[in-house]
Amino acid sequence: KQEVTQIPAALSVPEGENLVLNCSFTDSAIYNLQWFRQDPGKGLTSLLLIQSSQREQTSGRLNASLDKSSGRSTLYIAASQPGDSATYLCAPKAVRGSQGNLIFGKGTKLSVKP
Amino acid sequence: ETGVTQTPRHLVMGMTNKKSLKCEQHLGHNAMYWYKQSAKKPLELMFVYSLEERVENNSVPSRFSPECPNSSHLFLHLHTLQPEDSALYLCASSRTANTGELFFGEGSRLTVL
Numbered sequence: 549k550q551e552v553t554q555i556p557a558a559l560s561v562p563e564g565e566n567l568v569l570n571c572s573f574t575d576s577a578i579y580n581l582q583w584f585r586q587d588p589g590k591g592l593t594s595l596l597l598i599q600s601s602q603r604e605q606t607s608g609r610l611n612a613s614l615d616k617s618s619g620r621s622t623l624y625i626a627a628s629q630p631g632d633s634a635t636y637l638c639a640p641k642a643v644r645g646s647q648g649n650l651i652f653g654k655g656t657k658l659s660v661k662p
Numbered sequence: 663e664t665g666v667t668q669t670p671r672h673l674v675m676g677m678t679n680k681k682s683l684k685c686e687q688h689l690g691h692n693a694m695y696w697y698k699q700s701a702k703k704p705l706e707l708m709f710v711y712s713l714e715e716r717v718e719n720n721s722v723p724s725r726f727s728p729e730c731p732n733s734s735h736l737f738l739h740l741h742t743l744q745p746e747d748s749a750l751y752l753c754a755s756s757r758t759a760n761t762g763e764l765f766f767g768e769g770s771r772l773t774v775l
Contacts, residue, residue, distance in 0.1 A: 579761045591752055592766040650764060652705040
């Protein structure tokens with residue numbers, strides 16, 4: 549059964565810092581891995597999707613890497629801004645198990661202070 | 663319009679009420695999902711529909727009844743709920759059930775009194 553761990557659970561940084569969020573998963577047989585952000589009381593916004601054959605994906609100040617064999621992904625945020633404050637969730641889509649099921653971690657709650 | 667729209671955004675109901683949550687996607691996707699997000703717990707998959715057929719029912723109690731009349735619409739019918747069912751219910755869609763990128767709606771916040 550796929551299990552997803554995100555470290556740290558919470559992170560507070562001053563504006564302008566570069567930061568890394570970590571995600572680990574136990575079953576490396578995945579189709580892809582998706583990173584989301586969630587603002588309080590809101591739905592999830594897709595940030596990046598990495599296919600199992602890819603090593604990284606970039607979108608603006610965000611860069612996500614994937615090391616499938618070791619069951620790890622990182623989300624790098626450059627030059628953080630207060631608007632980046634949110635909970636960040638990673639979700640690998642496993643080949644085995646329930647069809648169409650993303651398994652979510654508990655997330656990293658990020659606070660960027662002005 | 664946003665890609666995935668959910669209504670209502672907030673719902674308060676008694677344990678004996680019957681209500682429905684609605685989800686509509688404008689992305690031309692073939693798969694739709696219901697997820698439940700409770701406080702301090704990871705998101706849990708409830709149901710998956712692919713091409714209007716239910717392909718996954720993740721051990722959800724029968725007081726939750728999904729309906730997918732076409733590939734753009736998904737409902738979650740609620741009856742005789744319990745207070746512990748209070749949660750944020752999120753709808754999502756993807757191009758395909760297995761490999762597609764998921765897009766979520768804003769969610770329906772349900773409170774059961």
